[in-house]
Every structure is written in C-alpha cells, then in structure tokens.
Amino acid sequence: MRSLLLFILNHLYGLTFVFIQGVSIYLIYHNNTYTSSVLMDFSNEMAGQWYEKKMQVYQYFNLKKENEQLALLNAELLNKSYYAFKILSAKEYLVKDTIIQQEYSFINADVINSTFNNQKNYITLNVGRNMGIQRDMAVITNNGIVGSIKDVSEHYSTVITLLHRDFLVNGMLKDGSCGPLSWNGESRKILEMNDVPLHAKIKIGDTVYTSHFSHIFPQMIPIGTVEHFERKQKNSFYTVKVRIFTDFNSIKHVYVVRHIYKKELDSLQKKSFE
Amino acid sequence: MNLILKYFILFVFLVFMQVFVFQKIYLSTYCVPFFYSMLILNLPVFFNRYYVLLISFLVGWFFDFFYHTGGIHAASLSLLGYLRYYWLKLIEPSERYEENQIPVVREMGRDWFIKYIAPLVLVHHLFLFMLETFQVRLFFDVLIRSIFSSIISVGLIYFFHLVFFPFKQR
Numbered sequence A: 001m002r003s004l005l006l007f008i009l010n011h012l013y014g015l016t017f018v019f020i021q022g023v024s025i026y027l028i029y030h031n032n033t034y035t036s037s038v039l040m041d042f043s044n045e046m047a048g049q050w051y052e053k054k055m056q057v058y059q060y061f062n063l064k065k066e067n068e069q070l071a072l073l074n075a076e077l078l079n080k081s082y083y084a085f086k087i088l089s090a091k092e093y094l095v096k097d098t099i100i101q102q103e104y105s106f107i108n109a110d111v112i113n114s115t116f117n118n119q120k121n122y123i124t125l126n127v128g129r130n131m132g133i134q135r136d137m138a139v140i141t142n143n144g145i146v147g148s149i150k151d152v153s154e155h156y157s158t159v160i161t162l163l164h165r166d167f168l169v170n171g172m173l174k175d176g177s178c179g180p181l182s183w184n185g186e187s188r189k190i191l192e193m194n195d196v197p198l199h200a201k202i203k204i205g206d207t208v209y210t211s212h213f214s215h216i217f218p219q220m221i222p223i224g225t226v227e228h229f230e231r232k233q234k235n236s237f238y239t240v241k242v243r244i245f246t247d248f249n250s251i252k253h254v255y256v257v258r259h260i261y262k263k264e265l266d267s268l269q270k271k272s273f274e
Numbered sequence B: 001m002n003l004i005l006k007y008f009i010l011f012v013f014l015v016f017m018q019v020f021v022f023q024k025i026y027l028s029t030y031c032v033p034f035f036y037s038m039l040i041l042n043l044p045v046f047f048n049r050y051y052v053l054l055i056s057f058l059v060g061w062f063f064d065f066f067y068h069t070g071g072i073h074a075a076s077l078s079l080l081g082y083l084r085y086y087w088l089k090l091i092e093p094s095e096r097y098e099e100n101q102i103p104v105v106r107e108m109g110r111d112w113f114i115k116y117i118a119p120l121v122l123v124h125h126l127f128l129f130m131l132e133t134f135q136v137r138l139f140f141d142v143l144i145r146s147i148f149s150s151i152i153s154v155g156l157i158y159f160f161h162l163v164f165f166p167f168k169q170r
Helices: A001-010 A012-032 A037-077 A082-089 A262-273 B002-021 B051-068 B072-090 B110-133 B136-164
Strands: A102-114 A119-127 A138-141 A144-152 A156-164 A171-173 A179-183 A190-197 A207-210 A222-231 A237-245 A253-259
Touching: A001 A012, A012 B051, A012 B072, A037 A102, A037 A119, A037 B051, A102 B051, A119 A144, A119 A262, A179 A237, A190 A222, A207 A262, A253 A262, B002 B051, B002 B136, B110 B136
Parallel strands: none
Antiparallel strands: A102 A119, A102 A253, A119 A156, A138 A144, A138 A253, A144 A156, A171 A179, A171 A207, A179 A190, A190 A237, A207 A222, A222 A237
16 A cells, blocks of 8 residues: 555656546547537537637628629529529528428528648538537538538537548549548548449549438539549559539638438438348 | 736737637648647746646647647647656756746757757647547658648747747846
8 A cells, every 4th residue: 555655656747647648538539429518519609709709800801802702602693593592592491392392401601710721620600509500411612512510509510621531421423423532631622532433434524423322411512523533553443533622711601401301311211220 | 027927928829829820821731830839848947847737738628629629739738748847857958957947048048949849849749640640551641740840830939939038138
C-alpha cells in the first residue's frame, strides 16, 4: 500500500498527463458517435451565435458580389420551372397532386461558417430544429452537392461536407454504373469514385450524378465531371477522379433537402431487414 | 502590465488569428499552421507544471469547439504541455533560469528560442495530424504535412511573440 502511494506520488505528473489524454480520447470518441448531448447542443448554439455575429460583419464586404449572384440566380430561377421558383418564394413548398407525388422538399439556408483546411471539414448553417432540420438530411447548392447534416441545435446545424474523410456518397455515371465517391484528403476539387465496373463506358468530361441508391440525396443531383480514370494494378474496377462543381470557397446559400417519407422508408426497411 | 492580463490578451489574439484569419486562408493541404501553442510555450518557466497541463488541455478543448473535432486539439496540446517541462529542463542554458523567467527571445536569445519551440511545435502538429487522419498507411503523408506546417508555425510564433514580448526600450 505504501509503495503504491509512493509510486503515485512519484509519478503524479505523468499520471495527470495520462488522465488528461484519456479524457481527450473519450471526447474524440464521443464526438464520432451519435450525440445530441446537452454539451454538444450548447456548444453548437454558442459557436453558432458567435459565427452569425461574425458573418454579419463579413457580409458587408461581399455585398456587391452577393447582389450580382442573387440577381443572376433570380433570372435563372424565373426561367426555370414553376417548381423551382416556388422553392425560393415560400421557404418550404409542398405540391398536392393526384398524379405526381412529391418526395423531397427544400429548405433554404445561409452558410455562417465553413472550414476547408482540415482533413474533416464542416460548414455551419443558420437553420436548426426550428426549421425542421434533422440529422442526415442532404445539403445541396443550385449546381452541386455539399454534404449532409451532422448535428442540429435549436437554431443552427452543422454539415459534414464532401471534403471529409469519412463522407461517402453514391455516384452514377452517364451509362448508369454506380460507385461510392469519397475524398482522399489531397485536392479540394477532386473526389475519388471507386468500384466502377470495367464494362462501364466512361468518357472524360461526363457529368457524375447522385445515384438512386443513396438514402440521403435525391437522385440525379450533379456532383462533378470525370477528370481522369484508371485501372489500378489489375484491380477489377476503375478508379475515377471526379472534379466537383461545388466551390467550397464561395459557398453562401444552400438548400437542405427533406425526404418527406424518410420515416416511413426507414421503418419499413428496418422491419424487413431484421 | 499585469502578467495574467497579458496572457489573456494573448489568448484572445491567438483565437482571433487562428480561427478567424488562418482558418480562412488555404495555402495547401500540406501547409496548415496551428500556432496557438504559443500561449503554452510562452508561459513562465517555473509556472506550476500541473497548471500548464490543465491550461493546455482547456485551451486545446476550446479550439476543438471551433474545429468540431471533439478532443484532438486538447490531446495534442496537452502532450505539448507535458513535454514542455522536460524539454525546458533538458535545454537549460549554463547560466540557469532566473525566477519569473519567461522563455522569450529578449531574455534567452534567438537561437535558444528556436531550439526550444521547434521540436515542441513539430510534436504538436504530428500528434494532431495523426489523430486527425487516424490511418497508419498515411503516416508519411502526415509527416510531410507536420514538417511544412511546423515551419510556418515556428515563423509565425517567432513573429507574434516579438509583438507581445518586445525588447525593452532604453
């Protein structure tokens, strides 16, 4: 007992360090699991408010560019279908029809913070539970996909972007062959699409869309164009490099996609897969 | 000036520079400087080592909130705080530290200061990037990233600390 006490006293500094490392590793682990803990909620809310204040200042510098972009977007939307036009005028719009059934609705949101220097990049949006945002909803812009919702607080939410090592999205080439897309952590413009079968007809410059297998994204949302493809060392698959459309530097306005029947779909799949 | 107040201002300044300025600058994937460790590096030499550990953990955790990383910064900065004590002992110059000694250029000289911060900053980056990627096969990648980022960080720390701990005017 005495020697144990002596040992602890002699190595108190090291033991304190080990304890702190333990706490840190617990925090890292906890961060990756599904968490809606009070702390996360609180910190998300605090950081969100802080970022919103900051954004209010930053926005002044971009007003001119923003206005031009918005005018452009308005013109574009006016020329598009009534469906797209309605999205902007009402924040969320549901079509009631007997022939077609709407599967997705769109909620528009502003980006109030973004990171792009790290291996795991996130953006923060100014919409939260108050607008019906939930975990795993898709986030898109008008010319490409952005990511999926990670954590939600009352007024803010964070998004896992494409530029995140753990992010996967199922892509589809022009001829219908599918494969998962992920980021290898190098260039901010390039995603890697793996497991594309050798019989696929790939052409450089083809557009890659989200596939119908994705549970998060609606299908046929553009992701990027084929930059390069190769067969690595007798693999029975192609690896395709895809240049993404979304410019994460200048991302300001996004749409959060709500799958209206997600609950129904999830519970059905859960029932039959078990 | 009151030393505590000075360190608090330094902390606010580092948060501002790191989060609002350098988080927004993209140099390259291989060049992501994290210089907020300057706060720990510039604490007085004989500052209680347990407090150093605790402060480095809290400061790291604070940055984790901004980067949405859970505890990566907390872990790596507390490693730096832990090693600082031994490294300071190891490179103690022959004329000994004075009481209330602050490890800065104006008192210790430039060569000693670079020798003091460079390895610690490198260890901080290496551990940080290793936890971030968490894949053994990318070790070489991580090593290159840490080396380049550390070089930039050391430069920035050196520059910033001249602003905060300037040479006394005669």
